[in-house]
Amino acid sequence: MxxxxxxxxxxxxxxxxxxxxxxxxxxxxxxxxxxxxxxxxxxxRTPHSIIPWFKLVWFPQNIPRMSFILWVAIRGRLSTRDRIHKYDPMAVTTCVLCNSHLESYAHLFFECLFSRAIWTQLMKICGSPWNGLCWNAIIDWASTHWRGNSPATVFFVG
Ligand SMILES: [Zn+2]
Structure with missing residues (x-):
């Protein structure tokens, strides 16, 4: 031995x-x-918990392109101009809608007068308690109230 x-x-x-x-x-x-x-x-693989907004993004009637954009937005990876400016200092940073403020997530989705008007009408139609909620609060609320094939989910994503 x-x-x-x-x-x-x-x-x-x-x-x-x-x-x-x-x-x-x-x-x-x-x-x-x-x-x-x-x-x-x-x-x-490392087991992960199920993401609460999974069914908000991926459901049978989804439009893959829209679901992908929503997924990227939830992950905070949309190419807003403030993000583009980090790697391209010459890039224009003003909002594409109002052309007067820095285009960030907060501005583009909630602070810009144009998007705020759209969100207010959209959330009113969907029955959301829209009172200037931030992006994360809207996703949390929608994840618990809009599941699967509900018309609100189809309307929101598609
Ligand atoms: Zn704007």
Whole structure:
């Protein structure tokens, strides 16, 4: 017995190999011991909780393009002019709607007079308690009140 095997054997005092049974390879991530790509992927993935706004964005009647834009907006990754200005200092930063303020998320969606008028009418139609809520508050509210195929969800996304 080599020194390495002796050391391994000394670390497993309760292990008594049965010389009458052939050795077998077992894939530990799988419950039955056989390899599968699914069990490998499952062992590598970190479980995450379900995002509350998932069904607000992705539902059977969605328009993929609109859902994608909403998803990007919720993640805070729309290319507003203030974000573009961070990597392009020569970029124009004024709001595309009113051409008088810095175009940021807050301004573009809620502070601009044009968008505020649209949001006020839209949220009134959808029955939302619109009182100048911020983006995150609207998404939280919509996630709990507009689920799946409700007309409000279809109206909001599409
Ligand atoms: Zn504006």
């Amino acid at each position: 080599s020194i390495d095997l002796f050391e391994i054997r000394s670390r497993m005092p309760s292990y008594n190999p049965n010389s009458n049974v052939d050795d077998r390879v077992r894939w530990l991530p799988s419950s039955n011991g056989t390899y599968s790509a699914f069990s490998t992927l499952a062992s590598l």
